[in-house]
Amino acid sequence: MSKPEREEGRRKRVPMGGRRAKLQLSDEDTQNFKDNGWTVRWISDIDGRIQQAQAGSWEFCTRDEAPSIGQFNVTKGSKALNDRVSMTVSKGGGEPITGYLMKILTEYYVEDQAAKEKANTAFDDALNSGQPGGNVVENQYVPQGHVNRV
Numbered sequence: 001m002s003k004p005e006r007e008e009g010r011r012k013r014v015p016m017g018g019r020r021a022k023l024q025l026s027d028e029d030t031q032n033f034k035d036n037g038w039t040v041r042w043i044s045d046i047d048g049r050i051q052q053a054q055a056g057s058w059e060f061c062t063r064d065e066a067p068s069i070g071q072f073n074v075t076k077g078s079k080a081l082n083d084r085v086s087m088t089v090s091k092g093g094g095e096p097i098t099g100y101l102m103k104i105l106t107e108y109y110v111e112d113q114a115a116k117e118k119a120n121t122a123f124d125d126a127l128n129s130g131q132p133g134g135n136v137v138e139n140q141y142v143p144q145g146h147v148n149r150v
Contacts, residue, residue, distance in 0.1 A: 026068035039109040042099040044089055050100060057108050060084040061101040
C-alpha cells in the first residue's frame with residue numbers, strides 16, 4: 001500500500017505531545033455537527049440537568065457521532081455502557097461527576113439564547129434604572145448627579 005492511499009483513509013491524528021483539552025472534540029467532529037445543524041455541549045449529570053436538557057429538546061450524542069471522544073468511552077471514566085458519549089468531568093469532593101455530550105438543533109439553541117438574552121437585558125435595564133427586579137424601592141439611595149454608564 002502506498003503512503004498516499006494509507007493517509008486518505010486515516011483520521012487526522014493528534015500528536016501525543018500536542019495540546020488538547022480533555023473534553024475537546026476534533027475539528028472534524030465539530031464541523032460535522034455544524035454541517036448537520038446541531039450545537040453540542042457537555043452537560044453534567046447533577047441536580048437534574050440531564051432531565052432539564054432532555055425536556056428542552058437536547059439529545060445524547062452517540063459514539064459514532066463523536067468518534068474523537070466516544071470511541072474510547074468506557075476507558076475514560078464513563079459509567080455509561082450504552083452508546084452515549086460521557087466522561088468524568090469532576091473528581092473533587094466526593095462522588096465523581098459524569099458529563100454527557102449532548103446536542104440540540106441549532107435553531108432551537110439560537111431561540112434559547114435569544115430568550116436568555118431578553119431576560120438578561122430586562123434585568124440589566126431594571127438595575128440601571130435603579131429599580132432592582134423591576135420594582136421601585138422606597139427610600140433607595142441614588143447619588144446626586146449619578147449617570148448610568150452602561
